[in-house]
Amino acid sequence: MESTEGYVKYQLGLPHIDHLIAVLCVVAIVYKLTMLLAQRRAAMQSMELFPGPPSHWLFGHLKEFKQDGSDLKKILKWGQQYPYAFPIWFGPFVCFLNIHHPDYVKTILTSTEPKDDMIYTFAKPWMGDGLLVSEGQKWFRHRKLLTQGFHYAVLKPYVNLMSDSVKTMLDKWESYAKTNESFELFNHVSLMTLDSIMKCAFSYNSNCQTESGTNEYIKAVYEIRNLINLRFTTFPYHNDLIFYLSPHGFRQRKACKVAHSHTGEVIRKRKEALQDENELDRVQGKRNVDFLDILLLARDENKQGMSDEDIQAEVDTFMFAGHDTTASAMSFILYSLACHPEYQKMCRDEVLQALDGKDTMEWEDLSKIPYTTMFIKESLRLYPPVPGMSRITTKTITFFDGRTLPAGSRIGTSLYPLHRNATVWENPEKLHWSELCHERAESVHSADTAEIPSDRGPDANTTDNSSNSALLT
Incomplete structure (x- = not known):
């Protein structure tokens, strides 16, 4: 009972x-x-003081971005309709004030407002607490330890390695040239930059340009890149739990596992090789020092190095930050050359003169091609490889026209319309040879913020030397 x-x-x-x-x-x-x-x-x-394009109550402006090649033109059109700044909604809850005038940009770049890590947090499962995501003392310590890895003395030997990767790509293009068939340029350039990074940063020959279809690490890197972009443009995926439970979240975890396994193995083998080489100058006496050597041998003022987890994060961050941006820049430089055969001839003649019969550019030759260098910079003005940068305000920001933005607001600096701002540039969508002859620099006001290099910001000068060398090579 x-x-x-x-x-x-x-x-x-x-x-x-x-x-x-x-x-x-x-x-x-x-x-x-x-x-x-x-x-x-x-x-x-x-955003009350900043009118902008109409938005959907649920999707915001996401449906306006078709990802068909017209998105930047739409941003440019809105910039012409709404001078200085306008809000952009990514779903119902995330809003950025999109600024595109040098006087507005100057207000942000001269402030101490921290970067907004929203897009980087989507990449965090891959790159961990690397330099792009970390803050405070950890950021300062890592940046100080990493800076020596991008000194010119370390970068000089990389030129030959980059040239080898370029030759592999050009050999592939020769076979295409014989068929008279068109092909997608960016994919080839992207593999070439990835190949260069693997060689220069990790002394690793991946053969990714010839084995991209079978290399599991390369496939994982591209999978992660595509999923990060998908997550940013799909507002329900902004929620960590929803994305984690989704099929795309499963795919990202699987790809990250492959990527981490590969880089972890590379780091482990290098640590074993460096066991008897405790000093950087001893390593340099035997071979070229690469980025991974710098990470493993770097020590702070307390003689403390970086943990294995930190090294893994910085390696993956380097791949994330330096791969597609450089490939995008190179692709549009080639596009600009193709659109201007007269400039192409001048650059080619200058390069041939600098080579003086040699097959490969050397470090010292890079200073002998000023017109080519200026052409590259002008192409980067028209086609910046990084579409923008973002900050989040910690205090009320007052712009030059008196409008204010309260603390806790997100601000996005949109480089594409900034570099094509008709109030600053004459014929802004035209590639100016006058700039290559130093004329535009004398006539343009607010030069510091009218054109912003993609490396401008708190992480500047850590990777810009490496990227610039790659572009010139």
């Missing part, structure tokens, strides 16, 4: 537990929605 009563009580207790769980779930959902609505209300209030 007692056992029967206990069983009845147990049965009667189950619905109460289910009800309690259901109530807690409802409370959690209501609380989250309340917080999100408060976030949306605050964002709308912060």
Whole structure:
């Protein structure tokens, strides 16, 4: 009889537990929605002084971006309609004030406002707490330790390695030239830059230009890159839990596992090789010092090095930050040369003169091609490889026209419309040879912020030397 009563009580207790769980779930959902609505209300209030294009209440402006090659033109059109700045909504809760005038940009770049890590947090499962994501003392310490890895003395030997990667790409192009068939340029350039990074930074011959279809690491890198972009443009995926439970989240975890396994093995083998080489100058006496050597041998003022986890994060960050941006820049430089055969001839003649019969550019030759260098810079003005940069305000920001933006707001500096701002540049969409002859620099006001290198910001000068060398080579 007692056992029967206990069983009845147990049965009667189950619905109460289910009800309690259901109530807690409802409370959690209501609380989250309340917080999100408060976030949306605050964002709308912060943007009251900045009119912009109409947005959908749920999708924001996401449906305006088709990812068909016309997105930047749409941003440029909005920039012409709304001078100085306008809000862009990525879904119902995330809003950026998009600024595209040098006087507005100057206000942000001369401030100490921290970077907004939203897009980088989407890449965090791959690159961990690397230089792009870390903050405070950890960021300062890592930046100081990494800076020596991009000194000119370290970069000089890389030129020959980059040239070898370029030759491999050109050999592939020769076979295409014989068929008179068109092909997608960016994919080839992207593999070439990836090949160069692997050789220069890790002394690793991946053969990715000839084995891209079978190399698991290369496939994982491209998979992660595509999923990061997908997550940014799909607002439900901004939520970590939703993305984690989605098929795309599963694919990202799988790809990250492959990528981490590969880089972890490269790091492990290099650590073993360096066991008897405890000093950087001893390593340099035997072979070229690469980025991985710098990471493994770097020591701070307390003689402390970086942990294995930190080294892994910086390696993956280097791949993330230096791969596609350099490939994009190179692709558009080639496009600009193709659009201007007269400039192409001048650059070719200058390069041939600098080579003086040699097959390969050397470090010293890079200073002998000033017109080619200026052509590259002008191409980067028209086609910046990084579309923008973002900050999040910690205090009220007042712009030169008197409009203000409260603390906690996101600001995006849009480089494409900034570099094509008609109030600054004469014929902004034209590639000016006058710039290559130093004329434009004398006539343009606000030069410091009218054109911004893609490396401008707190992480500048760590990778810009390496990227510039790659572009020139």
